Amino acid sequence: MDPDFARLDEYLDENGLEGYAFHDDASNSDLYYVTGFSAPDPLFAVYTPEATGILTSSLEYGRAKTEGRAGVVKRLSDYDFHAKREDHDSETAYALVVDEFLADLGCDSVAVQRRFPVGVADDLRDNGVNVTVDDDGVVSDVRATKTDEEIEHVRTAQRANEAAMARAEELIRGADVDDDGHLVHDGDVLTSEDVKEAIEIELLRHGCALDETIVACGRDAADPHDRGSGPLAAGEFVIVDIFPRDKDTKYHSDMTRTFLNGDPTDTQQEWYDVTEEAYRAALDAVEPGVSGEDVNQAVVDVYDDHGFPTIYTDPETETGFIHSTGHGVGLDVHEKPSLARDGEQLRPGHVITIEPGLYDPDVGGVRIEDIVVVTEDGYENLTDYDISLSN
Amino acid sequence: MDPDFARLDEYLDENGLEGYAFHDDASNSDLYYVTGFSAPDPLFAVYTPEATGILTSSLEYGRAKTEGRAGVVKRLSDYDFHAKREDHDSETAYALVVDEFLADLGCDSVAVQRRFPVGVADDLRDNGVNVTVDDDGVVSDVRATKTDEEIEHVRTAQRANEAAMARAEELIRGADVDDDGHLVHDGDVLTSEDVKEAIEIELLRHGCALDETIVACGRDAADPHDRGSGPLAAGEFVIVDIFPRDKDTKYHSDMTRTFLNGDPTDTQQEWYDVTEEAYRAALDAVEPGVSGEDVNQAVVDVYDDHGFPTIYTDPETETGFIHSTGHGVGLDVHEKPSLARDGEQLRPGHVITIEPGLYDPDVGGVRIEDIVVVTEDGYENLTDYDISLSN
Structure with missing residues (x-):
């Protein structure tokens, strides 16, 4: 390099x-x-x-x-x-x-x-x-501006990430449900810790290290920084956010999916659909010369149009869209540029996440996150993983 | 706490x-x-x-x-x-x-x-x-002075460490040997990376995180900071140094063993025996009021008596005993007190490693490391793992 x-x-x-x-x-x-x-x-x-x-x-x-x-x-x-x-x-x-x-x-x-x-x-x-x-x-x-070699490093970490996400999805969606509404795998209640362990073992096998993984269900998922713990429940959002570091290259990737075992309620489905709309609006906005603030605004506009609070429209809100749209990823899992208020201009070679989400302790949390690289004429999505809520 | x-x-x-x-x-x-x-x-x-x-x-x-x-x-x-x-x-x-x-x-x-x-x-x-x-x-x-609760945290991390070390020992000692002198497990050449993966999976299963693990064979083992890579060989020292952090409590443990698949040469056996003697001399010296420098000196004396160079008797040497005898362990894997030149006085509640070793690119490296807690009248060894070189 x-x-x-x-x-x-x-x-x-x-x-x-x-x-x-x-x-x-x-x-x-x-x-x-x-x-x-x-x-x-x-x-x-x-x-x-x-x-x-x-x-x-x-x-x-x-x-x-x-x-x-x-x-x-x-x-x-x-x-x-x-x-x-x-x-x-x-x-x-x-x-x-x-x-x-x-x-x-x-x-x-x-x-x-x-x-x-x-x-x-x-x-x-x-x-x-x-x-x-x-x-x-x-x-x-x-x-913040990556060389082709650095982009390859992120891509490699992202392949590991997708393998680990597949393990998590398999466990959550493949689980049975007991009389208490808990997910059950191989006869035992499936916990956040079980899924994290399966993710981490898969990442190790792909040459990745990691500090933390988020598998957060129900109220846990309503706090974007909560790592999640305890039994997973049917009919609840489960946020899975994985951000491994390739041990060899030291580059990270970052991806989030939200799964639900069972049938979503109308509210859950609406939250998911609006978040997917916000995610697409953000991606549509990504190109060189546009600012991180503009991309963030595209997300805020979607949520605002659908009547959800955001910290940009109401600084005091503790529910709704309460973080920023994304961040750079490379040697650090959080680095420049910022896709937030005051976010700087995007340049070709910037590797960024797009990760809108909604949170409320009474509903839980939903977040969809891809990692993309800004190109001369738009962006290339480095993520290859389906977006779908329920079985 | x-x-x-x-x-x-x-x-x-x-x-x-x-x-x-x-x-x-x-x-x-x-x-x-x-x-x-x-x-x-x-x-x-x-x-x-x-x-x-x-x-x-x-x-x-x-x-x-x-x-x-x-x-x-x-x-x-x-x-x-x-x-x-x-x-x-x-x-x-x-x-x-x-x-x-x-x-x-x-x-x-x-x-x-x-x-x-x-x-x-x-x-x-x-x-x-x-x-x-x-x-x-x-x-x-x-x-540096631990409460009983903190000592329990280290003990828990050490139990995980021992389980992981047992996996490593099983793989290295249980391996077959191919015509090239490489260790073979399940029909494949056994590498440093394979053993590290097995260690790390075992640690994950015990609730531990880790940044690095050392599985260093041959010339790799002659550099105390080398993490090791590639095929493991029969008839060579393999240093396994594991220092996990319990994810829940954030406390570490730290232990090293040196294994050899096959029959050691006279030189290898002598290196091991002298290092074990240095290890015992250091432990004998540990008690409150004694300085970390004194404990280090006990190791230096053993090596010096047997004619091995040390950086304390010859500051320019690049072979022999080329690091210090130990360090405190707790929230950091390296913390106070230091068992080295200028090492401070030991106090009850200090949790320390004792880790003499010898290094030379022509022979490889050997290190034996236990973790102990200083008590009112001596020390308690928190390590429960055999010390023995070969099968």
Whole structure:
């Protein structure tokens, strides 16, 4: 992968800064994107238009050289860290090493993310380095536009996602119903946890890791962030939202379907149909040059036309459409661009979700989510999975 | 769980600070420990000796109130965030909200972790809040000492770990060997990836999540951070290092065994025996009042007596004992105390690993790791798994 850093170079130039620095671990996707390397423990790295440098422990040195894209890889011991430790505490010694490393890269003014650790920032500033916070997140902005290779990575994760969704659908739709109205599989009450386990095993088999999966039924489904727990019931919406990360490439996918075992009530069917209409309206709106806000507005308009509240038409509402239409997906499962109020302009190569939904504790929740890539003349849907509510 | 924050109160008092602030997501264990709450997106929280407060989005508000331990839970909308957004950019509006929140808690000077985001720190300082970096990590220090309930959580994770290790051992030791010297299971060459998948499925079935597992054979095993890949070979060390997190409690365990299918060479047997001797020497040294450095030294002495290099006797060595003896385990898989050079004094309730090992690309790697809790008069081993190299 060979990212285009022209936009980052421009940012540094405009702000009179020489580099863009990181001090973080594998959780920082901007750092990984810039260096092609990540490690479980925090490391220091700096991008300059001339070279990218990594400063790491001896333990990670070999991997940083072979796996990463940085032209300059140094160890703490290359700057006599242990000798400095004899005269200074660990933090001060580390800051002195970072100073020398930055000097080697000809860099004494750096931009940093808002999340850059204040401990390191204060130490660098004490040593005369200009540390300027990049409030806009220019690297996140650069990596929102995916290369063809990155799009392939998302596609691969999405294939795993579809296999896992099929397992979930099979369990939920294939379940019997007991006298209490609970779903039953192989003679046992089927729980949210059972379905999550089946999903996660399928994802593992496809080389994916995952932190969380949502299988939320009834009232659980009415809270978009609830992961779901306990027995699943017939005649209720079950939201299944899966967002795996391919272990190999580190890219995510993201998809949601809502299933119902039994016959939906008129209200349930209406909720589903209106949400599907909102989903189609959003997709119809997706093309380069349109803003994420416009796509979100297309969803809001559909819900509003059908008399459902939204947080955009009534900021106080706790029912109806109470989140945004979507978000970028890549190294992070939530990244730029945002399909929400103030959502930025869509560009070819943006990989985004479209995920309208309705929520009310008295009814439950419904959400339909696909993942698509913005193309030169519209979009390509990366999702290959049916949309249908009941058996 | 009811942590004892006396030590944190003392720290604040000594430093003339009114609170300890966080702005972070679920990855920050200090934040979770203090508030009993975590969310996928960053939230602001502050501990004061009088009350703990969380400031969050509307989406997480309900969960923060029911799941967390904070006495004060506020939403951005409680401080008119949206109105502030009309006159300010998002970051400035947020900082104004945080200021009002801190004022509500009677707090205008805060300690923060080194990892606290510089973007938020700069904004708070611009608004006159005293933000002081806590270089020593006092909260990590507090949570190093576990309550009985926390020790039970580790024990539960360790039972899952043992079940997963048994699956790995069964696959490796039960394997046939083909003409190329590769391990074979059910007619297929057995790979590191196969064993990791079996481990991870077993962990999922026991309610555990995990980021990584190490199944490293031959040269892979000679690098303590290599996760391992490809076919496993007979007559080679296979290091299996498993460190699951219980999804429910969020506590980890950590254990390593080294297996060998076939007959070990004299060198392999010697490496294993000396490592087991080092492991026993370390355990013998564990008791309250002894330092982590002392326990580490017990391991170094054994290896040194047998003529193996260590980074403590030869800082430049790339073979032999090239890491430290252990670390604390809890909400993080690596936390305080450290059993290394400068390792702090052990206290009852510290949960630590003991994990000596030897590494050389020409031989491979061997490591034996148990997890134990320091007690009033020694330690209790939380690990229940045999130590033996070959079939």
